[in-house]
Every structure is written in C-alpha cells, then in structure tokens.
Amino acid sequence: MTTTRQQVLYLWLQGSALDESVVGWAFHDGSDGAGPQLPESEQPGRPPYSSGVAALRDGWMLLQSAQLIPPAPGQEYANAYLEYEFVFERRVDVAPS
Amino acid sequence: MTLSTASDHRLSTRQMAQFVANGFLRFDAIVPDDINRRAIEEIERLNAERLLPDGMKPPHSRTPLDECYPLPSAIGEYLRLPQIRGIIESMVGTDPVFDHDWVHYIPGGGTYVQPLHVDAVTDSPDPTFDVQLFWYPSAVAPGEGGTRFLPGSHLSRVRSSGLSRYQNIVGEQQVSCEAGSVFVFHHGLWHAGQPNPGANDRWLYKVRLNPTAPQVRQWNTDDLDEVQNPPSDHVFARMQPGSVAEIFRTWHPWMGITDYRNDQMQRARLWRYLSGDDEFDVDYYLSRLEGRADLIGNDA
Numbered sequence: 001m002t003t004t005r006q007q008v009l010y011l012w013l014q015g016s017a018l019d020e021s022v023v024g025w026a027f028h029d030g031s032d033g034a035g036p037q038l039p040e041s042e043q044p045g046r047p048p049y050s051s052g053v054a055a056l057r058d059g060w061m062l063l064q065s066a067q068l069i070p071p072a073p074g075q076e077y078a079n080a081y082l083e084y085e086f087v088f089e090r091r092v093d094v095a096p097s
Numbered sequence: 098m099t100l101s102t103a104s105d106h107r108l109s110t111r112q113m114a115q116f117v118a119n120g121f122l123r124f125d126a127i128v129p130d131d132i133n134r135r136a137i138e139e140i141e142r143l144n145a146e147r148l149l150p151d152g153m154k155p156p157h158s159r160t161p162l163d164e165c166y167p168l169p170s171a172i173g174e175y176l177r178l179p180q181i182r183g184i185i186e187s188m189v190g191t192d193p194v195f196d197h198d199w200v201h202y203i204p205g206g207g208t209y210v211q212p213l214h215v216d217a218v219t220d221s222p223d224p225t226f227d228v229q230l231f232w233y234p235s236a237v238a239p240g241e242g243g244t245r246f247l248p249g250s251h252l253s254r255v256r257s258s259g260l261s262r263y264q265n266i267v268g269e270q271q272v273s274c275e276a277g278s279v280f281v282f283h284h285g286l287w288h289a290g291q292p293n294p295g296a297n298d299r300w301l302y303k304v305r306l307n308p309t310a311p312q313v314r315q316w317n318t319d320d321l322d323e324v325q326n327p328p329s330d331h332v333f334a335r336m337q338p339g340s341v342a343e344i345f346r347t348w349h350p351w352m353g354i355t356d357y358r359n360d361q362m363q364r365a366r367l368w369r370y371l372s373g374d375d376e377f378d379v380d381y382y383l384s385r386l387e388g389r390a391d392l393i394g395n396d397a
Contacts, residue, residue: 014353026264079253
C-alpha cells in the first residue's frame with residue numbers, strides 16, 4: 001500500500017518558449033526526500049536542467065506556462081520579476097507514514 | 098555638516114558606471130585590521146543592546162553622517178575612513194544622512210536562511226538611490242554565511258516578498274572575502290543572508306545612507322570626458338571603445354534579451370541623472386523613442 005506525494009519544480013526561462021535556457025529554479029519536495037532528487041548540475045551555480053524541454057525528458061510534467069501579458073502603458077521598459085515561469089510536477093509513490 | 102576628508106578617495110567614472118550596470122561595488126580589505134578587530138566587540142554590543150531600554154543605541158534616522166558614532170568608536174572610525182568617505186561622497190554626496198544600520202550575525206553552524214528580498218518597500222520610479230554599505234570585519238570563507246546577491250537586479254521594480262520564490266538564479270553570487278572588505282549596494286539590489294555551515298562566526302555591519310542633494314557628478318570626474326560616449330553610440334552602428342556605454346552593455350546571465358535591453362534603458366536613465374547629461378544613451382533605445390516622440394510633440 002502506497003500513497004502519492006507531489007514534487008514541484010519551478011523553472012524560469014530566458015524567453016517564452018519551453019526550449020529556452022533556464023535562468024532560475026526552485027524545487028519543493030512533497031515526498032520529503034523519498035522521491036528522486038534533482039540531477040547534480042555540472043558545475044556550482046548551474047541549473048539542474050538546461051531548458052524546460054530537458055526537464056520534460058527527465059520525467060517532469062508541465063503544469064503551467066507563463067501567460068504572455070502586454071506591458072501596461074508606461075511600463076514598457078520596466079523590469080520586475082523573472083517573467084517566463086514554468087511549473088512542473090512529478091508524482092511519487094511513497095510508503096504511508 | 099559636510100564630509101571633508103573624501104576628495105582624494107572618490108570613485109572614478111568607470112567605477113560609477115560599473116555600479117550602475119551591476120548594482121554593487123566591492124572593496125577588498127579596505128578597512129585596516131586594527132579597526133576590524135575592535136569593531137567586532139562594538140557591533141556585538143550594538144547587536145545585543147539596541148532594543149534594550151538602556152543599551153547602546155544607533156543614531157536617529159536623518160542624523161548627518163558626520164554626527165554618527167562620535168569617537169571613540171570603531172564604527173565611527175570606519176565611517177570616517179577617507180577611503181569610505183570617498184565611496185560615500187561619490188554615491189550620495191557630501192551631506193548624506195543616516196537611515197538605519199543593522200548587525201547581521203550568523204554563528205558558526207547557524208542554519209537560518211533569509212529569502213531573497215529587497216529592503217524597505219517597492220520604490221518610486223525616479224532615479225535617486227540610497228546606498229547600503231556591507232562591512233565584513235572578519236574574513237568570510239566561501240559558503241560560510243556570506244550574503245547572497247544578484248548582480249544587475251537593482252533596477253527591477255518588485256515587491257520584496259515576491260522574490261522569495263527564487264531559490265536559485267543563474268549569475269547570483271555569495272560574498273566571500275578577506276576581513277575588512279566592504280560591499281556597496283544600490284538599495285534595490287536583491288539579496289539574502291545565508292546559512293553558515295563553517296566553524297567561524299560571520300559578522301556584518303550594514304548601514305543605509307540617504308542623499309540630501311542631487312547625486313550629480315559627486316565622484317572624481319577627471320576621466321568623465323574621456324569615457325562619456327555620445328548618444329549615437331550603438332552596438333548595431335558605431336561604438337566607442339572604453340566608454341560608459343561599453344560598461345552598460347554588461348549582460349547578466351539571468352537576463353533574457355528583453356530584460357537586457359530594458360535594463361540598458363534604465364541604466365541610461367540613471368546615468369543621465371548622475372552625469373547631468375540629458376542626452377546620454379546606450380545602444381540608441383531612448384534616443385530612437387525620443388526622436389519619434391518629437392514628431393508629434395510628446396515626451397518619450
């Protein structure tokens with residue numbers, strides 16, 4: 001008998017396409033370590049995946065893509081948050097606690 | 098009261114341009130060891146007593162810098178070092194006032210981690226800025242509690258709590274340095290305290306200073322004419338080697354192409370304010386819009 005827990009991966013990409021380079025990432029592990037972890041990056045400070053597509057190929061399921069929202073008048077040249085956010089999940093079967 | 102000892106230690110135009118492009122400057126081992134050693138005891142006391150009824154207190158906000166921490170005080174000696182005054186004068190002029198200070202202490206083995214944030218509140222869109230001086234009076238080994246920060250993030254306009262989502266960003270740095278090193282941050286730079294898995298305590302004394310007069314050409318401008326480029330300097334046309342524009346072409350690895358170009362425009366706007374040159378530009382982004390806006394009598 002097992003139960004299912006969710007792992008969530010945020011990737012922020014350089015642009016709006018899923019095959020663009022990763023510029024930021026965050027990982028939240030609902031399995032509390034029971035499931036697979038992120039792959040080791042090739043060097044410190046480098047992301048675990050080179051692109052969103054690379055995450056798909058490692059078994060992550062895409063939950064949400066960033067909406068493309070036109071800049072508000074007067075805000076055309078203002079940067080704020082990392083814009084191109086993609087959210088992935090992976091479901092992990094774990095033994096009940 | 099006017100800062101009086103900084104003139105020979107003011108920053109160069111190139112250093113100011115690097116500050117505008119990156120949001121910070123670092124000065125390794127700029128504070129003498131003698132002051133560093135005595136400061137740890139003093140900032141430890143400030144840290145322990147600032148909120149006690151009768152303890153050591155920081156100055157009131159809006160206190161002129163020259164009146165902060167009168168001697169004898171190791172903090173006062175640090176704030177009066179000609180090299181430190183030169184940095185401060187270059188950034189916030191000759192008459193800055195004290196905003197606040199804080200002691201950040203992470204003991205060896207400390208696990209507390211701050212989320213990425215900006216200090217204070219979402220800022221106004223004008224180009225004025227405060228500086229925050231981060232002084233590490235003891236050495237910080239790599240990975241042992243040095244401040245995490247994101248170069249080039251200072252001109253992005255965000256709500257502080259919106260940044261906590263970012264566990265990792267390509268190009269971010271974590272301070273490691275010799276004793277007596279000072280990092281000067283634009284107030285908008287994204288940053289966070291980090292755990293200290295090492296054995297040594299990590300001390301940081303941070304002070305925020307406000308300008309009280311326009312921050313125009315307060316640095317050593319001897320090299321300004323040499324490096325200030327005309328507004329025609331354009332990566333797709335002709336470029337002047339060694340210019341401010343060349344420094345403003347710094348592309349931080351977390352930026353996509355739109356972030357990069359937008360940030361170049363924000364750097365140019367900030368440089369117009371700092372240099373007093375209303376036509377300054379890099380890669381023609383502002384000039385193009387302004388030229389077309391003139392056709393119909395609108396501001397860009």
